[in-house]
Amino acid sequence: MNFDNKPIASREVLEAHLQALVTLDPGLGSILSQVGEVPLRLGRPGFAGLASIVSSQLLSVASARAIHLRVEALVGEMRGENFLKVERDALRAVGMSYSKIDCLRGVAEAEISGEIDFAQLHQLSAPEVMKKMTSLKGIGPWSAEIYLISSIAHPDIFPAGDLVLQKMVGKVLKRDDKPDEKLTRALTEKWSPYRGAAARLLWRYFAVLRDREGINL
Known part of the structure; x- marks a missing residue:
């Protein structure tokens, strides 16, 4: 079943998008293997x-x-x-x-x-x-x-103004700086149409590193 355009409103869809994401960018595969279950992060409408x-x-x-x-x-x-x-x-x-x-x-x-x-x-x-x-x-x-x-569970949104996501994009792409919102948006275009899964993965990765290594903003 093709889940590409499905809202990320279930565990099944999120897992499908994560697998498609690491196929698109194999460099994210090692991160996915470290973080355990990636939360859905659904909100009320x-x-x-x-x-x-x-x-x-x-x-x-x-x-x-x-x-x-x-x-x-x-x-x-x-x-x-x-x-x-x-x-x-x-x-x-x-x-x-x-x-x-x-x-x-x-x-x-x-x-x-x-x-x-x-x-x-x-x-x-x-x-x-x-x-x-x-x-x-x-x-x-x-x-x-x-x-x-x-709240809408859109599958291809990456909140580029989020400070945690900016930090983690810089880390996973091995940059010396933390990219700003404009650059973060440009750098993450390559993860489309799975940017919603990418955001959830990087939020989870930050939480893992914070607990394991004390990483902060």
Whole structure:
């Protein structure tokens, strides 16, 4: 069965894409053999998924998770209309920055007004999704690409603005520098149409090296 254009929404598809990736670039095979099971890294769709992504920006995984759990305790079901019912100061009191609060309030208002339809995003091409999402105040390319790879499970997205991925691209390609976003995007074109699998593999490789060797950003 050909899985090339399938969303990476199951273990079967991810494994197929990883095998196709290392066939395309055999140099990644030794990395795949070291890392064990590569996580799917699926996120919730809609406002809830984007809220989790925005909450995690510039924070450690543990800090982001703790803050997001406290926010969810205030909001209840993580929907835009529910988020708008909670006072800004109450959200700030549980650790969310005002800039993130205002960003998500804007997203919630855009969803309610029909400016953005999260269900429709699944039917659009990646460039169309990027255009719609980055038109929202506070949503940049990184957030939009993370939404594409995790909540939509797009198979050929590589979030080139991600600092971990930049570091790992530099490492696996044996560069002396950490490539910036533009260069990372160019260097990873060769992994298309399996860039979603490549991103997951390199995130996992970073986690393995962090635990084994203490590597950090």
